[in-house]
Amino acid sequence: MVMDRVKCGLLDGLVMDASDAVRRLVPRVGTIATGGMSGVAVPKEFPRALADYVGEVGGFSLTLLTGGATSAAYEDALSRIPNAVRARYPYLSGGLYKELANRGSLSFFDYGLNKFNKLVRRGFIKVDLAVFEATAVMDDCGVVPSISLDAVPSFIQGADKVVIEVNESKPVLEGLHDTYSPGDGEVIPIRNVTDRVGGARIMLPREKIGAVIITNAGEGVTKSYKPPARVESEIAEKAVEFMAEEAGRGFFGRLREAGRLVMQPGGGPLASALADAVQGSGLSLGVWAETLPVKWTELIGGPINGISASALYALPGEEPRLDKFLGDYRDFVGRVVIRGQEVSNNPEVIQRLGVISIQQALEVDIYGNANISHIGGDVYNGVGGSVDFAPSASLLIIALPSTTSDGLVSRIVPATGHVDVPEHYVDVVVTEQGVADLRGLPPRDRARAIIENCAHPRFRDGLLKYYEAVVERRGGHEPYDLGLAGKWLND
Amino acid sequence: MVMDRVKCGLLDGLVMDASDAVRRLVPRVGTIATGGMSGVAVPKEFPRALADYVGEVGGFSLTLLTGGATSAAYEDALSRIPNAVRARYPYLSGGLYKELANRGSLSFFDYGLNKFNKLVRRGFIKVDLAVFEATAVMDDCGVVPSISLDAVPSFIQGADKVVIEVNESKPVLEGLHDTYSPGDGEVIPIRNVTDRVGGARIMLPREKIGAVIITNAGEGVTKSYKPPARVESEIAEKAVEFMAEEAGRGFFGRLREAGRLVMQPGGGPLASALADAVQGSGLSLGVWAETLPVKWTELIGGPINGISASALYALPGEEPRLDKFLGDYRDFVGRVVIRGQEVSNNPEVIQRLGVISIQQALEVDIYGNANISHIGGDVYNGVGGSVDFAPSASLLIIALPSTTSDGLVSRIVPATGHVDVPEHYVDVVVTEQGVADLRGLPPRDRARAIIENCAHPRFRDGLLKYYEAVVERRGGHEPYDLGLAGKWLND
Missing domain, CATH: 3.40.1080.10 (Glutaconate Coenzyme A-transferase)
Structure with a gap:
């Protein structure tokens, strides 16, 4: 047969x-x-x-x-x-x-x-x-x-x-x-x-x-992610602006001149917002991703010169884009490569390609330690590519809204209950409020940079008050107090 | 001239x-x-x-x-x-x-x-x-x-x-x-x-x-590390015993048969104790290290078949061994290679060689998150090779005494104030009390395994009580409570 x-x-x-x-x-x-x-x-x-x-x-x-x-x-x-x-x-x-x-x-x-x-x-x-x-x-x-x-x-x-x-x-x-x-x-x-x-x-x-x-069953409607909101667009614009500045000088400038700038745009709605933001940035980029919204393929020939991903998917509302890609897939052979995760997430290749990685987090503490996966003790998201990309990226940008979507809870916190990406790997934190470039900063300066540039104005004073209290009461190189931090979170 | x-x-x-x-x-x-x-x-x-x-x-x-x-x-x-x-x-x-x-x-x-x-x-x-x-x-x-x-x-x-x-x-x-x-x-x-x-x-x-x-100035007396104590010898023996078991089957068994078992013995006194423990283990190992006590070179021809390190140093009391190595260095050419850190600590090579990494920690929480560097807010140690080796090791063993040297403070804790190596990378925890093999275990089972196998008997009940309290009060996939954890640490 x-x-x-x-x-x-x-x-x-x-x-x-x-x-x-x-x-x-x-x-x-x-x-x-x-x-x-x-x-x-x-x-x-x-x-x-x-x-x-x-x-x-x-x-x-x-x-x-x-x-x-x-x-x-x-x-x-x-x-x-x-x-x-x-x-x-x-x-x-x-x-x-x-x-x-x-x-x-x-x-x-x-x-x-x-x-x-x-x-x-x-x-x-x-x-x-x-x-x-x-x-x-x-x-x-x-x-x-x-x-x-x-x-x-x-x-x-x-x-x-x-x-x-x-x-x-x-x-x-x-x-x-x-x-x-x-x-x-x-x-x-x-x-x-x-x-x-x-x-x-x-x-x-x-x-x-x-x-x-x-x-003969088709893909259903996507439920894994939300579509990007306004705040994600603001974050994406700030992150891309920062990348473009970096690409104007030094190491990343040399990569740009050699046509070898490569980024990983994280997952979910932010990855979609980043696709919009790179247009008009003047950058020419390769994309080395884990899973990737299919809309990125539409940028090939524009700001994107090639894509590697372990999966191409549609965000909610973007399902027709996946159908279009599937219909036109022949046009992408040689410019889009789908790989297994042991290659897409491999530190050897991530390091070799000098990938600039943008990772979304649920919350970040004032020193830059990122929680990707848990809310309270509950698992919320998987760690996704973060634990693979963070240690080997040439530049690690943690991107997140400064608050939850209702504005009631700060995502910049005194201490996180779960650390998926420790501060050692984190170069930059971006929220819709601004950018904290942490490179070369000691912990106390990291705290001030994150609170002042990234926290929502409503939470800035409270975070500063916590920070000043632990500096005074506990001191040290990276002052903290789990009890005080727990209290701050519950208040 | x-x-x-x-x-x-x-x-x-x-x-x-x-x-x-x-x-x-x-x-x-x-x-x-x-x-x-x-x-x-x-x-x-x-x-x-x-x-x-x-x-x-x-x-x-x-x-x-x-x-x-x-x-x-x-x-x-x-x-x-x-x-x-x-x-x-x-x-x-x-x-x-x-x-x-x-x-x-x-x-x-x-x-x-x-x-x-x-x-x-x-x-x-x-x-x-x-x-x-x-x-x-x-x-x-x-x-x-x-x-x-x-x-x-x-x-x-x-x-x-x-x-x-x-x-x-x-x-x-x-x-x-x-x-x-x-x-x-x-x-x-x-x-x-x-x-x-x-x-x-x-x-x-x-x-x-x-x-x-x-x-013409010689090396002074080493002050960077303490000599190994009895507890480090006990930990080293347990870690090597575990490695030897692993090498008896499956993936590590195949590496052993191919003569390709490679380990990194961490730094400080534990690295010295491990050198004693591998003798008589029946293993034949390569060593891919960051910095390494010079006594490891004496095992070449015995359990060690080759060494790469970014530095060879003497622990306190072992200075004559460094002098001896320097005098005999010609015998080691081809079997000992000293490299720069960007090679010794490179994820590409660590992954390719399948390095079994043993990392010392100051404390470990009940889920396996390791603090390498801080006591309270004070920096105590550098993170050393841990952030480089942990993500790419084929097997990551966190090794530490179950208590501080005076026995008054448990190094197995409800939560650490600083996470340098997140749980995602940690396969095994070893103390002088025993071994917790965490591979494939969900967080709640990780907690029980670490408390039961690794905590000192004096602290076991207290840790279990904390754990049961957070399971009941907070619940979740990986239950915790920063306030309770802070209280536990202060009591």
């Missing part, structure tokens, strides 16, 4: 319904890894069939790995079988499972993605079954991936069996991907944003393939 | 007394960088002459950069001119300047060394004068360095002028060094611990050399 999208004869007999695949391949106790990230390229048929089967048969204990934020459809399906799910890694985007993690009844830990991919690839996290979306299986049995490559190469290497979900609603995206996966001890030979050092297709051993599912 | 140790005719006329060099080259306002690390290879004549001159003339405002922990002689000299020193980076080992930093009257920030070297090399931290210890200048004007290479390659690249202090008390250490300094955008071509990819001598442009000083 040769089909339009499954041209490899060796797979005859493996094309089946999702319900058959689930019945044949899902272990009673084991680990199932599904590809997809930022809500895109998440398998469409498999999760529903999994929930049906597990709910019907009962007695399962599963660990679920994902490539990142899943789709609403995935979460809806899995929310029917919470008792069958023992653990989830490395990211929770919302819904029932986030609630369970915050109640302490779901095993969940939020890994940086470079580390997570290595743990899987090296066998520390064992995978029984890997499931990922593809757009075709070609004559040579090479698999053409979908719009996200995320952790798929690592899942496949770590897995005993693989299910390929071929999605016919997208074109065959041949040529967009670099499926290279780093080998231990190897040099990663990438020197430019759009270098391709591996094949465009995933070649996987025939005996690993457990099933091929065909679907 | 051709001298025994300065064979390069081009330098005729530049050999002078330290006092002349200082008078000619030290700017009224500017930055002076001196090489040396862990107390060794710090210039001997220049700091004294600098303090004499600056004290006599007055009106100076200097920023002092160092390669790491300086010598007692350096600190003694500089402590005579505190009013002339505006700022110091990136590390303070003790004495008057640490006091000044903790009073807030000295500008000081504690950079990770990979980042610090880049800031200097790329011109973000400008250097007027770089001074470093060498053991000879050869016929070709190539400089043979001393027992530490630390930040010297970056200081030289960043500096307007360079002073070479040739120390005749050490042999000409030709062949021990790899003076390679990474170029921006380049692959660092190191694939094995002892690979040498640059020259053994530093070649620097004639016009940069401002003076050559000759000295």
